[in-house]
Amino acid sequence: MVLIFSIYFKPDHLNVIILIIFECREPNPKTKVNEIKFFEKETDAINFIRKENLELINNKNLIEYKEIHVVKELIHSYLGGADINLYNELKELNIDLGIEEKFPTRFSRDVINYLANLKNGEITTYSEIGNNINSKAYRAIGTVLKRNPLPLIIPCHRVIRKDGKIGGFMGEIRSSWQQQLKKDLLELEQVKTN
DNA sequence: CCCTTTGAAACAG
DNA sequence: CTGTTTCAAAGGG
Numbered sequence: 001m002v003l004i005f006s007i008y009f010k011p012d013h014l015n016v017i018i019l020i021i022f023e024c025r026e027p028n029p030k031t032k033v034n035e036i037k038f039f040e041k042e043t044d045a046i047n048f049i050r051k052e053n054l055e056l057i058n059n060k061n062l063i064e065y066k067e068i069h070v071v072k073e074l075i076h077s078y079l080g081g082a083d084i085n086l087y088n089e090l091k092e093l094n095i096d097l098g099i100e101e102k103f104p105t106r107f108s109r110d111v112i113n114y115l116a117n118l119k120n121g122e123i124t125t126y127s128e129i130g131n132n133i134n135s136k137a138y139r140a141i142g143t144v145l146k147r148n149p150l151p152l153i154i155p156c157h158r159v160i161r162k163d164g165k166i167g168g169f170m171g172e173i174r175s176s177w178q179q180q181l182k183k184d185l186l187e188l189e190q191v192k193t194n
Numbered sequence: 195c196c197c198t199t200t201g202a203a204a205c206a207g
Numbered sequence: 208c209t210g211t212t213t214c215a216a217a218g219g220g
Contacts, residue, residue, distance in 0.1 A: 107215055126203050137214040138203040144215085146202055161203070168202020182202090 001026035004034070006054040007068060008045045011079040014188070016181055017045045018075070018152075021054065022068055031067040032096040035149045038170065040177045067095050075152060079188065086153045087116040097150060107135065108144045112154050115145075121189035125162040146171045157185040166193060 003026070008019040017039040024031045039045040049056055062069050070093060078084050090097060103109045110133040118124060126138045135141070145156040146168065161167040169182035183193045 105215080130203090135214075136204090136212090137216095139201045139213070140203095140215040142202045143200085143217095156202085159202080163204085166202090171202065173202055179202090 004052075004054055005031070005057050005065065005068065006049060007057045007062065007072060008039075008042075008049070009072070009076075010042070011076070014079060014181075014184055016040070016177075016184075017042050019045050019048065020068070020071060020075075022065070022071075030096055031065055032098050033067070033071060033090075033150065033153075034098070036151055036153065038151070038178070038181060071095065078152065081188065083120045085116075085120065086155075090153065097153065102149050103144070107133075107137070107140065110135075111141055111144045112148070115154055115156065115158070118155060118158055121191055123158045123160055123186070123191055125160055126167070127162045129159065142168065152185075157182045158189075158191075160186075 003024045005022045005024065006019055007022075008017055010017050019037045019039060021034040021037070022031045023034050037045075037048070039048065048054075057065065057068065062072070071090065074084065074086055074089055078086055087097075099109075099112070103112050111129060114129055114132050115124075126141050129141050130136055130138055141159075145159060148154050148156045151157065151170075157169060159167060166179060166182060167173075168179070170178040172178040186193050
């Protein structure tokens with residue numbers, strides 16, 4: 001039996017709804033982080049939860065799910081400006097992120113490993129990642145990040161274009177709330193985005 | 195399987 | 208700005 005849970009919230013100084021999806025396979029008491037998703041409006045998040053038939057966890061019951069509580073609190077602190085590396089922090093706490101299933105190829109693993117070790121506020125470019133993983137497949141790097149199921153934890157928002165442009169976010173390359181969110185996340189880390 | 199298409203990119207002109 | 212280059216993955220025979 002597989003149970004899928006979710007929790008959503010609006011961070012204090014960020015105009016977005018964050019939905020975190022978890023799964024729990026019955027005999028296994030450990031909860032795995034499935035996905036982090038962003039929505040422009042609360043109604044969009046609610047519609048998604050309905051459509052996907054996700055079980056919604058309220059704050060009162062949150063205490064029962066240790067992993068979910070921890071993930072939510074860490075994201076809260078990070079968005080509040082705390083200098084934490086979400087990926088390393090969660091790894092140390094032994095929270096299951098399902099990295100092997102989410103990034104099955106060598107190439108995608110190399111890309112996200114490089115990203116996971118970036119410091120808070122440290123930005124990089126698609127070509128810089130390429131240089132570090134010994135590949136010139138710049139566009140393929142973008143494709144890996146576009147499909148990143150763990151934004152914030154795998155900080156794909158820290159990857160901009162070499163020419164200084166902001167680059168895409170959530171598959172969006174034109175002006176959109178998604179790209180604004182990328183800028184907001186960078187500014188949260190004191191990165192100037194013009 | 196192979197063969198074609200597709201990219202949150204980069205580069206040269 | 209416009210082509211051209213690039214290569215991993217996904218998609219379609």
